[in-house]
Amino acid sequence: MDITPEHLVGLFPAPTPQDSKYTRGVVGLITGTQEYPGAGILSASAAASCGAGYVRYSGPPEARMALLMNHPEIVLSARPGQRIDAWVVGSGFPGLFRTETSEDKDRGADVISILSSLDDMDSFAVVDAGALEAFAVADFEARNCARCVITPHQGEVERLLHLLGDELPAHYPQQNRTATALYLAQKLGCTVVFKGARTVVAGADGTMFTCPEATHWLATAGSGDVLAGIMGAMIALNAAKLQDKPEMLSQVAAAAVCVHSLAAGMVSEDIYSMHEWLHSHESDDFDDDEDDFEDSDEDAEFSKQISELRRLMGIPEIPDKTDASVSLGQGSEDIPESSDAEASDMPDGELTEGHQIILMDLIRALPHAMLILRYTGDDIMDTLNPQNPDEFGQFGGVGGYPGFPFRFGGPLQ
Numbered sequence: 001m002d003i004t005p006e007h008l009v010g011l012f013p014a015p016t017p018q019d020s021k022y023t024r025g026v027v028g029l030i031t032g033t034q035e036y037p038g039a040g041i042l043s044a045s046a047a048a049s050c051g052a053g054y055v056r057y058s059g060p061p062e063a064r065m066a067l068l069m070n071h072p073e074i075v076l077s078a079r080p081g082q083r084i085d086a087w088v089v090g091s092g093f094p095g096l097f098r099t100e101t102s103e104d105k106d107r108g109a110d111v112i113s114i115l116s117s118l119d120d121m122d123s124f125a126v127v128d129a130g131a132l133e134a135f136a137v138a139d140f141e142a143r144n145c146a147r148c149v150i151t152p153h154q155g156e157v158e159r160l161l162h163l164l165g166d167e168l169p170a171h172y173p174q175q176n177r178t179a180t181a182l183y184l185a186q187k188l189g190c191t192v193v194f195k196g197a198r199t200v201v202a203g204a205d206g207t208m209f210t211c212p213e214a215t216h217w218l219a220t221a222g223s224g225d226v227l228a229g230i231m232g233a234m235i236a237l238n239a240a241k242l243q244d245k246p247e248m249l250s251q252v253a254a255a256a257v258c259v260h261s262l263a264a265g266m267v268s269e270d271i272y273s274m275h276e277w278l279h280s281h282e283s284d285d286f287d288d289d290e291d292d293f294e295d296s297d298e299d300a301e302f303s304k305q306i307s308e309l310r311r312l313m314g315i316p317e318i319p320d321k322t323d324a325s326v327s328l329g330q331g332s333e334d335i336p337e338s339s340d341a342e343a344s345d346m347p348d349g350e351l352t353e354g355h356q357i358i359l360m361d362l363i364r365a366l367p368h369a370m371l372i373l374r375y376t377g378d379d380i381m382d383t384l385n386p387q388n389p390d391e392f393g394q395f396g397g398v399g400g401y402p403g404f405p406f407r408f409g410g411p412l413q
């Protein structure tokens with residue numbers, strides 16, 4: 001099935017008086033090596049910026065130093081046996097056993113130890129890049145795989161299938177990425193995020209999610225490392241729910257893919273597909289039940305938060321929450337007038353109350369994800385903001401997409 005905006009609802013719970021840094025999700029990362037320290041910085045920054053309550057990191061000295069400078073809230077130790085809700089392992093590892101320094105080799109061994117004890121520790125893991133090799137290690141016990149999300153790109157899928165001793169299907173890969181993801185998920189008993197322009201997510205139970213096609217500006221080194229960190233944070237934030245409903249793991253993974261690509265769309269201002277995605281799914285469930293929106297302190301607080309977040313992000317205010325709907329792209333003087341020919345191609349969406357809830361969750365998630373993409377920054381931003389705006393895709397451009405309510409800018413400008 002296609003992942004819809006509704007699948008994101010509730011995955012970014014706001015902190016409550018009962019919360020502590022531990023209940024907000026503890027992420028542990030073993031990412032980055034001497035050769036690829038940047039992968040450690042990207043993934044750990046992503047986890048810290050994406051709302052996790054506590055981030056612990058183990059990686060090479062260069063990455064530790066950079067993280068300390070930019071994210072002093074990150075604790076520089078992550079070891080087997082620690083109480084971690086979601087691990088992110090392997091980004092920046094050329095292979096678990098092919099790293100150069102003895103420190104990196106020790107951390108490769110830690111990864112195996114961690115993946116072998118996920119059940120005992122009630123933890124989940126995002127297994128990226130070099131750590132995918134763990135699935136080919138004979139003594140790595142399959143009983144833990146249900147707690148793993150693996151995030152291979154096409155080259156890694158091929159390598160993993162090879163390590164598992166499988167022949168590639170004749171029609172592989174382009175024609176049947178979905179079937180390949182499902183095959184791997186069922187063979188390994190884990191969730192598979194098969195990355196690409198249109199990422200597909202398969203759960204071991206046969207659940208499939210197809211994510212909207214992401215902006216192609218994501219095709220740049222390091223963007224997968226950012227995704228791993230976002231995913232780790234989202235799994236940690238929802239760890240309590242996942243303990244009760246482990247079958248939601250594939251949904252949370254797919255939601256992380258969406259947040260990553262929506263944020264990339266906003267940062268690159270290639271937001272046409274995002275607009276289309278947000279408004280291609282009506283949320284009738286919410287509209288049917290007026291009681292959902294009865295006046296209460298909670299609703300008032302909810303509306304206040306929406307207003308504040310809208311203000312921060314430069315999203316125009318909705319004049320009246322009880323108003324039936326507000327036409328997107330025409331509701332505020334703050335929105336630049338459409339002037340380009342493409343503007344007439346924009347779907348004329350309606351912002352219903354159901355959409356407000358969805359937007360609320362997106363609004364919570366996106367500033368963080370955008371911050372990561374900006375911070376990760378000089379490389380990615382150079383790619384995303386080339387000197388010559390004419391080089392942007394059809395719907396991109398330095399001015400953003402006219403008429404779209406999310407404006408480039410806000411506090412991150």
Ligand SMILES: NC(=O)C1=CN([C@@H]2O[C@H](COP(=O)(O)OP(=O)(O)OC[C@H]3O[C@@H](n4cnc5c(N)ncnc54)[C@H](OP(=O)(O)O)[C@@H]3O)[C@@H](O)[C@H]2O)[C@@H](O)CC1
Nearest residue numbers: 036037038039091092093094129130153154155221222225
């Ligand atoms: N600044 C940092 O710290 C960075 C750290 N990084 C981190 O380090 C890890 C190693 O990264 P990496 O770039 O060395 O190797 P990796 O992506 O595994 O490719 C290996 C081979 O696989 C193939 N292949 C790759 N992609 C493919 C595709 N889509 N479709 C098809 N084939 C594809 C291709 O083989 P070829 O086709 O050329 O034979 C390629 O030579 C990486 O996973 C990441 O976590 C990176 O993010 C970079 C920035």
Ligand SMILES: Nc1ncnc2c1ncn2[C@@H]1O[C@H](COP(=O)(O)OP(=O)(O)O)[C@@H](O)[C@H]1O
Nearest residue numbers: 153195196197215216218219221222223224225
């Ligand atoms: N052409 C593309 N269009 C949209 N998204 C892409 C495209 N190419 C790659 N991506 C996305 O960018 C990320 C790249 O991750 P990955 O291949 O692991 O690169 P890296 O290892 O350099 O971080 C993935 O999330 C993938 O879905």
